[in-house]
Amino acid sequence: MTIAIETRGLTRVHGDTRALDDVSVRIRENTITGLLGRNGAGKTTFMSLVTAQDAPTSGEIEVFGERPFENARALEQMCFLRDNQRYPDDYKLIHALRAARIFFPNWDQGLADELVELFRIPKKPIIKKFSRGQFSALGIVLGLASRCPVTFFDEPYLGLDATARTHFYDVLLRDYAEHPRTIVLSTHLIDEMDRLLEHVVILDRGRVVQDSTADELRGMAHQVSGKAQAVADYVAGRRVLSRHSIGGLATVVVEGRVTAEDRGAAAASDLELGSVTLQELVAAYGFDGADTPTHRPEPLAAAEHSARADTGLTETVAAVASDEPTSTSPRKGA
Numbered sequence: 001m002t003i004a005i006e007t008r009g010l011t012r013v014h015g016d017t018r019a020l021d022d023v024s025v026r027i028r029e030n031t032i033t034g035l036l037g038r039n040g041a042g043k044t045t046f047m048s049l050v051t052a053q054d055a056p057t058s059g060e061i062e063v064f065g066e067r068p069f070e071n072a073r074a075l076e077q078m079c080f081l082r083d084n085q086r087y088p089d090d091y092k093l094i095h096a097l098r099a100a101r102i103f104f105p106n107w108d109q110g111l112a113d114e115l116v117e118l119f120r121i122p123k124k125p126i127i128k129k130f131s132r133g134q135f136s137a138l139g140i141v142l143g144l145a146s147r148c149p150v151t152f153f154d155e156p157y158l159g160l161d162a163t164a165r166t167h168f169y170d171v172l173l174r175d176y177a178e179h180p181r182t183i184v185l186s187t188h189l190i191d192e193m194d195r196l197l198e199h200v201v202i203l204d205r206g207r208v209v210q211d212s213t214a215d216e217l218r219g220m221a222h223q224v225s226g227k228a229q230a231v232a233d234y235v236a237g238r239r240v241l242s243r244h245s246i247g248g249l250a251t252v253v254v255e256g257r258v259t260a261e262d263r264g265a266a267a268a269s270d271l272e273l274g275s276v277t278l279q280e281l282v283a284a285y286g287f288d289g290a291d292t293p294t295h296r297p298e299p300l301a302a303a304e305h306s307a308r309a310d311t312g313l314t315e316t317v318a319a320v321a322s323d324e325p326t327s328t329s330p331r332k333g334a
């Protein structure tokens with residue numbers, strides 16, 4: 001088993017915010033990993049640090065056994081498509097594709113052309129004029145056609161219509177099956193992307209709260225619903241992950257698999273036991289402990305941080321003059 005990404009005690013502090021706090025994970029080569037967690041959990045920070053677009057406050061990172069910071073060999077293996085990827089003002093689709101073709105050693109122009117058609121990405125307007133969905137689609141094209149050994153997608157679906165999202169999931173799975181590689185993606189559309197994920201890392205307030213295969217995770221907790229007192233009796237002594245109540249009824253997510261004994265206890269108290277989806281688990285692990293109404297408002301999304309470093313593809317994009325002829329070279333400087 002080869003480890004593609006390993007972090008040890010990875011920490012990033014901004015003022016009094018611990019964006020990442022002592023994160024130690026090992027992500028196996030040739031897996032699709034979902035980086036999940038509520039707004040501000042640290043997902044983008046993790047991806048920025050691993051791709052050396054930001055420097056940790058402390059801790060270590062290895063990508064295929066090498067430290068990525070200022071390491072061209074390690075950086076060349078990675079592609080990070082941010083949800084707010086930046087391109088030069090005058091760039092059109094062709095310029096972004098040209099830059100990607102130069103930058104990424106495994107770039108597949110045929111796949112890029114196919115995806116441009118599939119997602120109906122316009123060729124004439126500058127990228128700045130793209131709709132949110134067209135902008136995301138461009139990121140998906142660059143991320144998939146780059147065929148990087150390690151590819152990060154940060155909420156790649158923003159603004160995509162349902163058809164385009166389905167295309168993305170299908171093409172990702174098809175291309176991954178044909179060209180296995182390590183893919184890490186952050187998402188809030190967990191139910192929709194559930195089928196893509198083999199491994200899941202859940203972050204909450206910068207810390208890892210779960211790190212396991214998706215299958216293991218699904219079986220790690222269950223839900224019990226019924227009269228509040230009966231539910232309270234059932235969950236006594238168990239680790240409660242979330243609790244919701246309406247009137248005299250309660251629904252609680254508890255850690256642990258359902259045993260035969262649990263089924264008996266539930267039946268005797270007229271309680272319903274159910275499985276928990278990945279989406280519910282993420283919500284449960286990001287739960288603050290107090291009993292909450294079922295329709296709990298989400299906190300405001302974390303602000304965008306314009307001061308973030310922006311390197312990698314963006315640097316290359318900026319370096320490619322927009323009036324250069326299209327390069328047929330697959331490598332920068334080749």
Ligand SMILES: Nc1ncnc2c1ncn2[C@@H]1O[C@H](COP(=O)(O)OP(=O)(O)OP(=O)(O)O)[C@@H](O)[C@H]1O
Nearest residue numbers: 014017019038039040041042043044045301302305
């Ligand atoms: N440059 C920065 N300066 C100050 N705070 C920052 C900076 N970058 C990140 N943070 C803070 O670190 C925390 C983690 O942010 P991050 O963007 O990694 O979260 P996220 O899980 O990607 O969130 P979302 O799902 O909302 O995109 C947040 O509290 C955020 O406000």
